[in-house]
Amino acid sequence: MPEIGRNVMPETFDTNRRRLLKSVAAIPLLSLLGMSLTGVSARAAAADLVYGASDPAAKQGGSLTVGSLIEPPSFDIYHQAGEAVNFVAPLMYQTLVYADHDGNPHPLLAESWEINEDASVYTFKLRSGVTFHTGQPFEAADVKYSLDYMRNAENGTIGALDFADIDTVEAIDPLTVRVTLKQPNSAFLITLTHRNGSIIPRDWYAGENARARLNSTSVGTGPFRLVEFVQNSYMRLERNQDYWQPGLPYLDEIVVNFIPNSAGMLVAVRNGRVDMAVLVRPQDAEQLEGVGGLTVQRSRSLNQKSLDLDSEHGPLKDERVRQAIALLIDKEAVMQAAISGYGQVLGTTVPGLQERWGVPLGELPNQTVDVDRAKALLAEAGHPDGIDIELRTIIGYDWMEPAALTLVEQLAKGGVRVAIQRLDLGTWLQNFRARQMGFTLNDWGTPPDPNILYYRHFHKKPEGADFRNWANDEASTLLDEGRQALAYEDRKAIYDRFQKLLAESVPTVMMFGADHIVVVSDAVKNHAMHPIGWHFGLVKTWVDK
Template sequence: MTTETKRISRRKFFRLAGMSAAPAAGAEAAAAPAAAAQPTEIVIAQYADLVSLDPQHTNDNASYGPEKLMFEGLIGFNEKMEMEAMLAERWEASDDATTFTFYLRKGIKFHDGAPFNAEAVKYNFDRVTNPDNKLIRYGLYRIIEKTEVIDEYTVKFTTSEPFGAMLATFAHPAGGIVSPLAAKLGEEALEFGKAPVGTGPYKFVEWVPGDHLTVEKFADYWNPEQAGKVDRFIIKPVPEAGTRISMLQAGDAQFINQVPYPQVELVKGSSDASIVENESVYTYWVAMNTQKEPFTDKRVRQALNYAIDKQAIIDSVLAGYGQVIDSPLAPRVWGYKSTRTYEYDPEKAKALLAEAGVSGFKTTLWASDATDAKQVSVAIQGQLADIGVEVEIMNMEAATLNAERFKPPEENQSMLNFAGWSPSTGDADWGLRPLLSKESIPPVSFNLAFWDNPEFDEQIKTALGTADEAVRLEAYAKAQEIVMEEAPWIFLWRTTVLGGISNKVGDMWIQPDGIGYYRKGYYK
């Protein structure tokens, strides 16, 4: 079959399993203007410094954005979080979702000259699945029981149990393939993150923590259509949003990540810069502790959903850059199904409380101490007061909040918990299972509602037990319907991610999961 030369949707990606797929977005990349003859560089000012440059030891978006300039996985995501073939040209998944075979591209070398082949892939996944290496992303890939080299350019993974979301997990940026020649095992594993080597269009030059990261164009990049369009990128940590915007307006930065909603007009008012928007996969909600009264009663939980005017908060706090959610998943997550919303209806909320025998009560709301979280908390407090619910707000700094959130049920004092989540695999599994399955109740994971619903858990198990796309979609649809009806959360909104870009450059974005996507950047 002839190769594809355009982006492929998530649905088509899975249909193409076992079929040929050429580099995504080749047509658009070829259409982008070539780099200017003189040396060119793009400066990016981002909200935080990098923590690591080892994809297998990274857990923050501020690091993953720059890493994507240097690393590629077997498969990956484009700027819209659509799956695309990368270092693998085709793949096969067994019907029972326990074996996954990848057929690799030939003729690729790492930046240090080491060959990319099946042995390199095996090295990477043996490295991340070895608990002795203490790599952060061990938990993401520990389900891989065995990685086998079939021949020089064929590798097969066997999982310890059926895992239908495995392909999406390979597309996660933690699946970036590092050079075996450069990386070290054991106690030295963490050192690789300071001088990384990958296969991407840009290679590492230097990282001065707190000041800058420099990468430069890799002259021998394997895919000419997707090769770097500028000579170098310089990424600078600039935590203060006003400073980032000033740098953009002055021409000291060509892209800024991120632009806070209240400051969007500052960028829009500039003749030299613009806003780039991307529909986010972040959803926000208030988890209700379903193991504590009165939230054991579904009618009370539904009442609180009807009591919140989500659109009013979106307009006031998010400057309109949000959408009321009709599912626990955002629309760009694979497996999303539009299910239902709880319209603003305080009278209906009062009626449900009366039906449940609850006439006003006191509770607490936990949230971070970030400015927007404080504003949302106050808005929710005021709206719940209108139906007779008195809310005490407890804003905490991140470390304290996480420590309290992850206490086991018998110790946990949480009642209402304002939180958000971005499923970084782009798959319904990672937008549902860590948040709502019984196995994810703290301290294990992020089921802040302490929700235990066997019917929901059965649908998640069904979806993970097969590689059949239709079966998985049906199970996830049922799971979303259960969640929206049982209402373990107050369902709020999904957001829009915003970056600022100089009008002199193009094709740089912030992905729906909040990770910077810079590798296609060019000067016009």
């Protein structure tokens, strides 16, 4: 994958202090943060900058069958947490801004934008002629409703904290929206690229059974519509005939078959039951070597496989216990067991952000195995004979089973005796949202900005969700400073300090990031997996059958 956030200098600057940057849509936001974000404007992006490269040889029509091990509990995108719904929701729902494979922001439902000097006021010009799947026209009032609904924590939305910095959303005219923040937020554009920023028709959730109805119909502006969802079986998407990007999508239909395990997935791939599958266990690609008619695609991700330590859970309340656990983990061995090395060992950030934002692993505490020190820390914490604890895994995330078994062996060497508890995704998500994570494996990705990676997960309440009950004042102060700083150098210094604190106190152990491994049949053309792992690429995928 190309280097994220290369230092690309714009061709022109205004000479006044606002330094108005032209055509910012074609320049990486992460590069902008190395200069000045103030006074920025953007114009519409070329078609090839949204959803990946177009293919002049593409044929319209056809059906694509995708195999998936992970099934969303529901498609209520504003209230359903977890990565499972993220994979396919962006095909049905769209945001104002799109982030490409390199983390560059491009206009999507917003045709252009302007940002004031201190990055506290964002004015968006919306696309005309866009309609929702309901047939309603897309207008500024819908953007205001969507952002206001999402940011209102009383609605039980999953992204309320992502947009808590919003002070007002104003519909200036039918195609102009002005968002004023309570304080500068240099990551706001990239925040808008997340599924939590999806735009839906105004007053949708005021309707009867609105949330349940989203399991049988979609109401977004995206290139595909949901027409059928049969739990424990499949979902079917069809081409949005009224989609606003001419000629897209290429496919008439996408069928997602939910398959219970990796063994079944391999059978489905070999016998042609599915045209494409994401291999949750990347090492399964080795079993497809030499199988005719198949191609395996491998790419870098913005994902992490982590071990979370709830700071209010039993012995994990003591920082020394959490540090001891970190010192017993051989991340490379866990990665080999879980995904046969098809990834990257992590320190305190995801693979796609390490080069630009990550602290080198050698400069972080608690990254190398030290059994004697771990035992000493447990003794200091009042556990000279070790501790007993349950490790939670999620059924359907096949990498977790071998990872958990390896962790059981590693932790036992220091006196941490582990029993594995397997939870279904719905129960795990309930614990997650209730901040009762306990001691658990986790699997999640991020848009390409450290604010989005860290703030909601690790900032103390009420500004953050603090899912791991860390409640660390110093960390929260650093996260506030990182969100408000505009220059890359300032942000980098702040996030370096935060990452060292994260590694020292250990509310989580980021173990490894798995590469994306996708197997496709020879009939599948022009597919590329987005680093975040969501199926944006299917908008420009086509089939030659």
